[in-house]
Amino acid sequence: MAVTNTLRTRPLRIIAQDPSIEFDGRILTATVDVRAEALAAGPWGHRVQVIDYDASTHTLYAPRPGEDHTDKDGKFLDPSVDATDHDLLTDPRFHAQNVYAIVMRTLARFEQALGRRVPWGFNGHQLKVVPHAFADANAFYSRDDEALLFGYFPDANEKIVFSCLSHDVVAHETTHALLDGLRNRFTDPSSPDQAAFHEGFADIVALLSVFALPEVADKLLDLDSTSRKKSPAGRPTVSKDRLTIDALKNSMLGLAEQMGQAMSQVRGQALRRSANLEPDRKLLDSDEYREPHRRGEVLVAAVLHAFLRVWSSRLDTLGTVAANQLDRERVAEEGADAADYLLTMAIRAIDYAPVVHMTFGDYLNALLTADYEIRPDDSRYGYRKHLRDSFDEFGIQPSFKKSKIEVGLWNAGHTEQLQYSRTHFEPMTRDADEVFWFVWENRIPLKVHEGAYGHVLSVRPSLRTAPDGLALKETVVEFLQQLQVNASELAGMKIKKPDEMPDSMPLSLHGGNTLVFDEYGRLKYNVHSDITDEKRQSARIQYLWDNGYYSGDRNPKNFAELHLQRALDAENRNDLAERW
DSSP: OOOOOOOOEEEEEEEESSOOEEETTEOOOEEEEEEOOOOOOOOOOOOOOEEOEEETEEOOOBBBSSSOOOTTTSOOOOTTHHHHHHHHOOOOOOOHHHHHHHHHHHHHHHHHHHOOOOOOOSSSSSSEEEEEEEESSEEETTTTTEEEEEEEEOOOOOOOEEEGGOOOHHHHHHHHHHHHHGGGGGSSOOHHHHHHHHHHHHHHHHHHHHHHHHHHHHHHHHHHHGEEEEEETEEEEEGGGGGHHHHHHHHHHHHHHTTTTTTTTTTTTTHHHHHEEETTGGGSSGHHHHSSSHHHHHHHHHHHHHHHHHHHHHHGGGSBBBTTEEEHHHHHHHHHHHHHHHHHHHHGGGGGSSSSSOOOOHHHHHHHHHHHOOOOTTTTTTTHHHHHHHHHHHHHOOOOOOOSTTTTTTOOOOOOOOTTTOOOOHHHTHHHHHHHHHHHHTTTTOOOOOOEEEEEEEEEEEEOOTTTSEEEEEEEEEEEEEEEEEEGGGGGTTOOOTTOOOOOOOEEEEEOOOOEETTOOOOEEEEEEETHHHHHHHHHHHHHHHTGGGGGGOOOOOOOHHHHHHHGGGGOOOOOOOOO
């Protein structure tokens, strides 16, 4: 049935974290607004198709009906609004709704942050989502299948656990599909940081998405609902003693423990380990944290610590409503707003990240620059300051430190030397050939290696809205370079060869540029990855040699295997050592 409703969003009920998180004895749920569209049965929309086929039992579950239910005023009705906890846990149609809503919510957050439509990591419009794909403790994104696949399994008490009902698991896998579309070279064999980034970034997006729900932020304030007090006016309150950074951190740890051990078979212990990780500038230098899963936890910990600092600082402006008590609803709102803003920063940073060979220091530069462009004044809540301080405590420094504007920003580079007269403004916002012409004309100031093959991977115009309401128009370009050499040629480029690598070994070096143009077609930032960078290329080749990449296993990272290793605590098992 065709939809004639003109509303742009529809409310859908979801499980706010996973069924193990309860509130007053009930599963913690939330109602989120997702884009309104003419749904077919599934749900099946223009970007997401839920196909509920269980390959383990060869069962095709009946799809959630696609027709739109509205009330007498034309407002959308949620078919699960009054469902019991038993229905939420056992009804496959709600499971289908849950994954559809969370995937669409995550997609919308990316598109809102980046100011444009965001593609999946494959050549197609619709991501297949399978809520009950197989009987196994796993969940993963598959580029080849163009799908997110969620498993189910019995816990220690033989109760069936559905990974499709965990908010952070669904958001995590959706983020893999979106990051793959934004930076598909981030799965290439590279440095330890890049190997860890896909997992770390997916955890950051998933966890901040969860904390951005006021229902979850409220849960973080204290896990014992019986201890709640009320103000003289009857509004729930929370003690200021529970709102220090240490107290909030303890609450986050408590929430991580409440998630239980069952779902940790799928998600690993990302939240518990990251929240429990004490700042240490030497962590990333240790052998334990060279393993990608553990290394990614350091990145997550740096962001989570910054989140707690921002939340605590936002509460300084709230007045007490009773002796040593703050309004609980306002405190939860401040926490959700802090998480939501950091989520926006985290996503926008991808546009300012290198094309290849991402390091955590690069990501910090990208985080700070992306936020500065939209909100130069950081004095109110100090998001950038808290991020710089938190990353520094975990030994992560900006890769570029010479900004004359603010510590940690990328530099615009030699823009005064660029030649614009032979290229045209309008095609530069959409045409890869026109952009390549510009790059070739300016290959010297852009530090493009003339002997390497170059290719414009993407041209993406963006329109973002600043807090003051003004529009920020940019065009983001990915330009990749590739150079084929033998190991014997590395010495001539001052790149160190692993001691046991034969001189005849063929190698592929990669570099490139992320170019950010303003609304007038002028270059603002050139995030350059030098294809002959001695330090980075030497470290990359040594890391890949040590991890067996050059032994013949050259496939990109398999997300199913990666998640299985994570669930099995692969860092403690020699037979599941990380490999590319």
